[in-house]
Amino acid sequence: MSDNNLNEAQKRVGVYVCHCGGNISDVVDIKKIVDEISKYHSVVVARDYVFMCSSNGQSLIEDDIKNMGINRIVVAACMPSLHELTFRNAIQRAGLNPYLYEHINIREQVSWVHKDNPQGATSKAILLIKAGVEKVLMQDPLNAIRVNAEHRVLIIGGGISGMRAAVSSADNGIEVVIVEKEKKLGGKLNRDGYVYPSDEKAVDIVNKFSKKILSNPLIKVYTESEIINIGGYVGNFDIKIKKTDGDIDNIKAGSIIVATGFDHYMPYDGEYGYKKSDYVLRLKEFIELLSKSDGLEFVFKGKKINSIGFIHCVGSRQNEGIDAPQADGKVNEYCSRVCCTSGIYTMNKLKEKFPDVNVYDVYADIRTYGMESESLYEIASKHDVIFFRRPLDERPQITFEGDKIKITTTDILSFNERLEMEVDMLVLLTGMKPSEIDDISGYLKLSKSTNRFLQEVHPKLRPVEMNINGVFAAGTSLSPMDITESLQSAQTAAMKSAILLSNPDIPLDPFVAVVDEERCTGCGRCVEECLYSGAVTITEKTIDGNIKKVAYVNPAMCKGCGACVAVCSERAIDLNGSRLSQFEAMIDAIVKE
Amino acid sequence: MKEINIDVAVIGSGIAGLEASLDVADAGYKVALIEKSPSIGGRMISLSKVFPTLDCASCITTPKMAAVSHHPFINMMTYTEVREIKKNDDGFDLYAIKKPRYINEGECISCKKCEEVCPVYIEDDFEHELSPKKAISIPFTNAVPQLPVLDMNKCIRCGACARICPKDCIDYLQKAEEIHIKAHSVIISTGYDITPMNAKKEYNAISIPNVISPLQMERLLAPHGPYGKVIRPSDGKIPESIAYVQCAGSRDKSIGVPYCSRVCCMYAIKQAMLLSGSLPLADITIYYMDIRAFGKGYEEFYSEARAMGINFVKAKVARITADEKGSPVLRIEHQEEASKPKEIKHDLVVLSQGMIPAVRDFLGLDLEINEYGFVSSRDKTLNPSQTNIDGVFVCGVARGPKDIPDTIADAGSAAVSAVNYIKSIKGKSL
Known part of the structure; x- marks a missing residue:
């Protein structure tokens, strides 16, 4: 896209303000926002709609891109984690680079927290949107990072959820590795007695699955084994498994399903x-x-x-x-x-x-x-x-x-x-209480809920997905469930993992650190600060005939947290999509008034 | 007859059907999502906010509806009713009727001019009869697709809509269209109805206007609902005291619903919390047998409701009558105090009705259903989504009462089952 070369006058911003039913419009004065923002520099059009995320709302944006030549988008709505992707997809459908877009949260950060002060809330929303306009004006088009994916899933835990997820994944044609710490598969169902709702012997359920698993050439089972490290990233997780005999196997997996169950x-x-x-x-x-x-x-x-x-x-x-x-x-x-x-x-x-x-x-x-x-x-x-x-x-x-x-x-x-x-x-x-999985959640940096079970990204939008891309959870690792509910959850996790692995390469957000090699002195402070081991390293590079030590970022491993940016005294490392210069422009816009 | 070849036919486009369709399509398989109503979205799109996170229901549903409508692998077939399903050696033949909207769908630009000029008001089913709509109208604000439907039974043939339409797309003579869908697999996601208002005769719910259904309360609470505020239907008064009658359609053999509907405790608590936000001075009482707050974060939600001052009274409501002003009077026996039965007056009463299956007849498909009409699983402890028929899967409330998080977790289960089933039969044919 030739967007890189646009001069300021060619940048045409469209601002879209969502009522969120009444979640936003009951507190903030939407009309006032639209009036004021439409007068702001570079803004060509400002619109509002009752639900911007609905088909109609998305069409407003798509039509403006196509008909009015809008090439920078600001949406003022809920928190970005809900619908950033929704709008990015709409922008892409209209033929614009999906990253030429800024999402401003005027719900969680404005209407919901300033119910008692509608005027102040409206002013705050206007300021935040103006800052968003400044940021998006300095935004360059970005392209998703694509990484190859291993067509293999690691399932941690061989209880009912792990077994179900294994069978569903293998039936989908994906290689499976199950790691179970006990001597045999079955988890808590390896006990005497019967279970509801089927009135079966608990072990009969284990046997149903064991048969399917042990006869399936796509499934490899490690029992009495322990995971001693997980590195890598979505599509390319590196897992070290310590076996009964003390030997260590290294395997690679494209996705991980955590089915560690309960105690x-x-x-x-x-x-x-x-x-x-x-x-x-x-x-x-x-x-x-x-x-x-x-x-x-x-x-x-x-x-x-x-x-x-x-x-x-x-x-x-x-x-x-x-x-x-x-x-x-x-x-x-x-x-x-x-x-x-x-x-x-x-x-x-x-x-x-x-x-x-x-x-x-x-x-x-x-x-x-x-x-x-x-x-x-x-x-x-x-x-x-x-x-x-x-x-x-x-x-x-x-x-x-x-x-x-x-x-x-x-x-x-x-x-x-x-x-x-x-x-x-x-x-x-x-x-029930969650199993002790501090090791696993530590390797993978998984979030936990207040009740100590694993925390899904969103209970309704993404109920089996973890905060780390490519990691899913199933069954009672998420919350107490009965057998049938665990099976549902395990199959849904298997579905999401299969969708992820259905393409040979996986697109990742391009919001990663980038190094200005001219400025970089190779001091290594960014490496010390980095939370994701391997994401930034110091390498030697030939620049203008001289060998120089510079920082190198592995874009697949970088999570875009910005810790390196904060410590770099040379301003030699910056974050795609959230550059320091963009933040400065945002702050200027806010303090100007 | 129009013929469509796809991999999976998903019947019903509530949250279960939306999720299952998106999963199957994201996995690379072609879907026909068949919906009998003019818009996709099912029950969830009509709700206000949803427990336990209090997200607005639209914020969760509308993007999924939009994703379905834009997905290259999903053929969204609204206002289409399946008439017959046949299993054959290759898969399934579904014979459906696309009902006439009486507009040229390809030409309509959703300008709503027809709706504006139409002189005929009819009951708005989306608002559960709380407000009127025009005889030609787009079903609701967020409807997908944004196409108006003309109710030919109510239309007076005045021709106003045809005259104003800028695209000349009103077609009074439009006929239903027959469609033949060939699919390898079928997902049943037909969802629920709530138990009828008059199921329990002692509650006189039909004759007392201030006894309403929980779905009506959802609309009253929705920010873009019929009145924009909570008022009681009989006289428009803002209610000062509101009561919930729990298990008004569940755990009750006398109405043929002995099972627990799983959601009523939580939706009552949620509505009570929303009401105490919009009507801070109102007294809210929930009359219950057991509070079943069993899901993730639900017990905490229940504790929060108690801390907010919502009254939880353990009592079964025996009878509801009305006083001269139309206020419902509940006859109850407190279980926590040694006392005689009492009569307590409230301004507005919500009957916490239960869930019953929306569809019990699967039109030629020999699908096993349980005694209450929900679709049975072949083996609950192997794959709950698998029905008695190979290639037919079920998710959501069609299989039994479920809340939204459980339904969404269930949809992926049906989707992966359908996808893997197709892989297995295609593998054999190679």
């Missing part, structure tokens, strides 16, 4: 009597015990079990000040989603085997969401499981009297009566 919440000693008595069990322990118990009577360690209490929300839905904090000082505020249903499913299994055992269930809300689960709840009621509903901010008290366990709780269902019941056994419906 069971482990009650601290004494939490609801855990470890204070052999008869206080976690649900997982109880399921295994039940599947081994047969006969007419339920006997455990020599004691006949006539009554069992179940406590919901152990390690989940915790409140600060009521529950003891976790290792990081925070409580687990989240709901673990599966414990109500798996608990009630297990109570039904118990009642089918030992109908005479009395079951008492202490809960806050019964969350048997979905079709099949609600019927399990009904069946439990028919089995005469007795439900006690505690207030949200109260916990049942557990005491031991002889060989009995006493549960004391307030019961809302009997009009807040204080109840005491004695049982022979207590089962804690413990929740």
